[in-house]
Amino acid sequence: MFIDELIDKIKEKNNPTVVGLDPRIEYVPSVIRACAFHEHGENIKGAAEAIWIFNRRIIDSVHDVVPAVKPQLAYYEMYGVEGLRVFDRTVKYAKEKGLLVIADGKRNDIGSTAEAYSTAFLGKTQVDGGVFEEAFGADALTVNPYLGCDGISPFIEDCKKYEKGIFILVKTSNKSSGQLQDIVAQDGRSIYEIVAGHVAEWGQGVMGKYGYSSVGAVVGATYPEQAKILRGIMKNSYILVPGYGAQGGTAGDIANSFNKDGLGAIVNASRSIMCAYKSDIWKDRYGEDRFDEACRAEAIRMREDINSAI
């Protein structure tokens, strides 16, 4: 079961964090870029190849530190088919290295199409007759709740069938998240509280041995007060917390997303890890050439920072 495997890895590594792989070509050290452009041309294929080398070295350097990685699909789609090929290779490589992979795609659609998305990322695609193949084969996927339960249930079915997980957007980390999510309904509850209630209910059918569900939630680090309320509503849901680091969320802000058992949340950082070699903390010790060591140092610093706050 996804959630048990995630918690086992969190315990094993004593680390409730996840490295976001949201690569942009400008994050990639210049030597890697130059080699890839030299070999494949100064085009989208060259850029995709540079990103693949970058991702692979990050995975090599953090795979024994973190339980999971979270590639964000937008950053692969922007390099077209070649980008998706890199996404695919990244998922496979991370899994080979013992990491869980949370595909961050925020997918959503009506039931039959949600089923197709779920097949793409969590399930198996029927090729012909009895032949089935994995399309992308991630371990978990982020999804958007705007279409209600029949747009979510196909994902939950696959969580059961294939031992996968989902994280449903509840309260996102961006500035304008309140425009819709903070609207207060006539019963006095905000939209994010109502969605949280559904997440708690939807998760009941996929409970693991630690008392948590494979149906989790996304709650941004940038809204600690709301996180406290949401932690109370979704007692058995694992919370994926974006917004730490580059977006401004601190370890203190994040503590509200955890339960008293020290579990219940997993904190993501993307840019602060990927670009650690450019940061004030690490740039003097590690240059471009040792960017992967900077990633590892920052991943360890983040682990200590979060662990000290919870």
Add this chain to the structure above:
Amino acid sequence: MFIDELIDKIKEKNNPTVVGLDPRIEYVPSVIRACAFHEHGENIKGAAEAIWIFNRRIIDSVHDVVPAVKPQLAYYEMYGVEGLRVFDRTVKYAKEKGLLVIADGKRNDIGSTAEAYSTAFLGKTQVDGGVFEEAFGADALTVNPYLGCDGISPFIEDCKKYEKGIFILVKTSNKSSGQLQDIVAQDGRSIYEIVAGHVAEWGQGVMGKYGYSSVGAVVGATYPEQAKILRGIMKNSYILVPGYGAQGGTAGDIANSFNKDGLGAIVNASRSIMCAYKSDIWKDRYGEDRFDEACRAEAIRMREDINSAI
């Protein structure tokens, strides 16, 4: 400007409909499947190749009847990287044939990531220095509003910069769409009305010569009463209407989405066109071998059906 080009094509073809390209391998006639599996193996690559041949023949057969096609990304992603390659070929081929392409991906994320999604489908990707390439190069994209304005504005910026369009989910066609979208806020407005208000406002900066905006909305054919209200709130927004045909929406239901000028909406049908050769109306006249003629016949029948109701 996207919206002007769309309306020009609707007028030229006297047809406010769009063919949804949501292919599943089981829709593809058995001869095409057999050939593709024979050539590429009974695997995901063979399935993707069969779908490409299927799409190409549909486009060949309807390109002079409809103004646009709407490939749904989930059905390509479920065939992995090979599926995305077919999506890419389909977009390019449809454009070559003079069709507009609405990528149905319901993308959404925080600002910086929304920017990456927008680049992927509407913009151009910076490869290195001054080199830019299109990743997928669609004409328009569907997007989900759950993250509020800063998750939408990057798409609107690209609508301006690259003359593209978006359709924002307002009221979706599925049964459970009301679970979130029908919640009534304390000011008495439902969420779908509030979102519609934002769509109307966001669209003001991208107005075309016919008085419509390149920022449109998605309102399902299955909710005609809500469509009437929404038409009133979003007077200048083009409405993309899913749910006609296989999902149960009739031409009468759809009339509410149009304005008195006969413009303002474009109606999608996917399965009823793609699988026309299996339908009671067409199966006796066109067998599997002539599936593309059945698509054309159904596309023409749909055009007449919608035009007679508006």
